[in-house]
Amino acid sequence: MNEKIKKIAEKFEFQGTLTNIEENNQGNINKSYILTYKDKEERKYLLQKINSNVFTEPYLVMKNIELVTNHIKKNLKKTHDNIHKTLNIIKTKSGENLYTYTNHEGEKEYYRAFDYIDNCISYDSFKDSKNSKELAYQAGKSFGLFQKLLIDFPSNLLGETIKDFHNTKKRFNDLLLSIENKVTNRAYEFPKEIIDLISKVKECSVIVESLGKTIPLRVTHNDTKLNNILMDEETGVGIAIIDLDTVMPGSSLFDLGDGIRSACSNSFEDETDKSKIFLDLDLTEAYLQGYLEEMANFLTIDEINYLGVSIKILTYELALRFLTDYLNGDTYFKIKYESHNRDRFLNQYILLQDIETKLEDINEFILKTIKKVQTN
Ligand code: GN1
Ligand code: MG
DSSP: OOHHHHHHHTTBOOOSEEEEEEEEOOOSSSEEEEEEEESSSEEEEEEEEEOTTTOSOHHHHHHHHHHHHHHHHHHHHHTTOOSOBOOOEEOBTTSOSOEEEEOTTSOEEEEEEEEOOOSEEOOSOSTTOTTHHHHHHHHHHHHHHHHHHTTTSOGGGSOOSSTTTTOHHHHHHHHHHHHHHOSSSGGGGOHHHHHHHHHHTTGGGHHHHHBTTTBOOEEEOSOOOGGGEEEETTTOOEEEEOOGGGOEEEOHHHHHHHHHHHHSBSSOTTOOOGGGOOBOHHHHHHHHHHHHHHHTTTOOHHHHHHHHHHHHHHHHHHHHHHHHHHHTTSOSSOOSSTTHHHHHHHHHHHHHHHHHHHHHHHHHHHHHHHHHHOOO
């Protein structure tokens, strides 16, 4: 058993005796462990080490999560919803949201814990699933419901855990800086792609430029990757949205665009076979259907008008981020091999080009669906 994690686990209000520690490698940012405890019954918990290079204010992250999950619990209760769940923080024995551990190098490590939500599965892609359309519908519905459950939560109560997280223009400037700084010589690998990305920055900055003006600030998740939905392993129903570190004031469009980019592309984010990288229109329509059933009545005209293009913008943004990290020598995203961020960038870049060819069809579908599902 991992002795360090065992010691850290002792600081939390877990019930029973620790019998197993399993590492979970799905996320690109934090480190996660599934802990099993036994007394009369078996219980599982999720213990996570927050990546404090990415989240420089871990206490703020936990405060946001506490506020948001309490609000979700209250609204689920109000609507007598016993199906959906949210994260439940397990405090330390001294009643804190975080345990701070000082390691051998004298650095501080921040740990937090949640109840483990069992009997669920999270997907990295629906590409091999038999019932992928139904799952995509559930995925859209899950993030739609998440937004709906927080619609009456005042966004100004939340702190910004990562500044400018979806500021597409800032992400673009970061790319330019990484080209200028030449930490690596890697920019020379992508002359054509970089020129193309430069040509798209204006049209891809429309959400951030309208945010707080024609596009309302809402409470949003901001990391609506497919594997952040826990789905019932038998029924496929979306049970809970996890990874709430980036829940902040933002635009509903960030969540919709990023959600479709992730759930409806036909491949994993690091797939290198070009022929397999495309946006699946059937999945996109199913996702939109699920999302709009929950949110259509709350969206403004401007939000509706930008729904389609948000898919392109969020894909563009992630392409910029993977490329920037590759040029900077891989300091942000966890990588599993040397050119991992290069492959991730190319994947999003190919996806971006494919999305551009499908936007007209997607927009048509959105208008048709809005009319059907909006109630007066
Ligand atoms: C990161 O932690 P994870 O894997 O859910 C990243 C997202 C990216 C995603 C791409 C805080 O998400 O913004 O879209 O990788 N999260 C952060 O795989 O940067
Ligand atoms: Mg995350």
